[in-house]
Amino acid sequence: MSFHPHNSSLNEVNGAGALDVSLGPQHPSTHGVFRMNVRMEGETITKLQPVFGYLHRNHEKIAEANSWLGSMPYTDRLDYICPITNNWAYARAVEQLAGIEVPERAEYIRVIVGELTRLQNHTAFLGFILGDMGAWGSALMYAFREREKILDLFEWLTGARMMVNYMRFGGVRCDLPVGWLEKARAYVETYPAFLDEMEQLLTGNEILLARLQGVGVLSGERAINGGLSGPVLRASGVDYDIRKVDAYGVYPRLSFRIPRGTVGDCYDRFMIRLLEARESIQILQQAFAQIPAGPTLNPAVKQRGFKPPVGEAYGRIEGPKGELGFHLISQGGDKPYRYHVRPPSLINLTLLEEMCLGTKIADVMVILGSIDIVLGEVDR
């Protein structure tokens, strides 16, 4: 915990000593360069002010100066834990803008890599939140071991573990290599065993239950009013998943369930990731069985010198962290007139103070961890 002498003051508030502490931006528990100005009375939080922007990289303005295709590799760097879904959201927004058809095989490939991304994001989350609770070591290492295997699949497919630059307008850049599908299928088959192991390791653990249950409770109504999305929203008991609501791609052909929480505390937010990972495995197995042969890229679309018609589009997908949307305005040129990202991490942070008020300082880390933010996406 960093302590800024010039920033903090021992004020007399209602007879008790209030202490202002600046948490971050280099604190390892803040998932990057995130800072919170916290006012405490004793150890109880009475005020929390998030400060972000330390990782601001001008993503939206750079995109206005780049060609439409040129922004695709930059989207990898938004939420760098799951770059493929960022690609997907951007490609989907452009496809809506220009009315581009995507071949069926490409849609299935997108679902496969997208759900693998969700798996590895949720796996990494399990490790990170245990780290936030002070259990650095086993859980994080087990999680990263499994995540690494998925990243190996991505490297084989796209040439890079994380900076994949894989989707294109109207499809994907390259077809699956020979043998990739078999390897991915074999890997996904081993995944439930890993989730069982994780549950054995964690979910019954008394310390974990004590740290998570009843901490940072968020009601469904407040979550909706705050504009939250993704697992954080569903943990509060709201049945809202864009894969079902928008039914984009080939998701209507795949049967899967949307897990929901009941209490809306950190434990629900933790468990919902485990349950969603199991649903992702269901989706993957169906997609492996159904994937057809055929082209992977719409040949009518010119990627270089791409010029969509004049118009405006908002394309969104259910990313692993929530609703990831791109709002694009085209004036018919080879560059976007306006390019806006709706990052789930940033919007999900808006109710952080509400969740943290009245809790202890040690719980702030867990609550922040349970939201699952990536600063590359928050600050852009």
Added chain:
Amino acid sequence: MNLPGSGILKGMAVTAVNFIGSFLDRAHAKRLITEQYPEERPTLVETSRSFPFLVFDGDPEKGIRCTACKICEKECPPQCIFIVKDKDANGKPILRPQIFDIDISVCMGCQICVEVCPFESIRMDNIYEVSAYDRFETLVLHKEQLLKSNVYYRQIHPTEAAQTDARIEAARVKKAAAAKAAAEKAAAAKAAAAAKAAETQPEPTA
């Protein structure tokens, strides 16, 4: 009802299984073992990419495929490519780069230059360990450092190189066929013209 502490014990059992298993699982079937990096090198997958390089066939001077069309320079998202067209002795531009620099401290390895190149001349390398002390002296790669032979390309990306070679060969065959057809057509036209000329030539009066 579980005994208090039984959840922790269950978790410890998992940790113990993993700990002991890491010694028993010699085949690394389930567990990933840390690579002892400088001594142990990773085997890169075929598609692995890092930075771009320029392909040449045969001779690095004559066989350079790049025609300095500057499409990659224009399309490069972080704008790390710098190209100057070559000129002959009379100052007339020729289709060859005089300067071709890539600042790999800026390059993000997105391979958009590879995709937009119409001459199959820029491709992704899989080198790593390129860290250096001086950014401008060593991390701005010049034409001489970027030029690598097609043989090397075939070594690092066999499948992709075979596809590229097939495309180039097909284009060459097509071009040769077109040239041959054009030559034949020209020859036929010439013969026809000669015949016509012979025909229209006035008969010598006797």
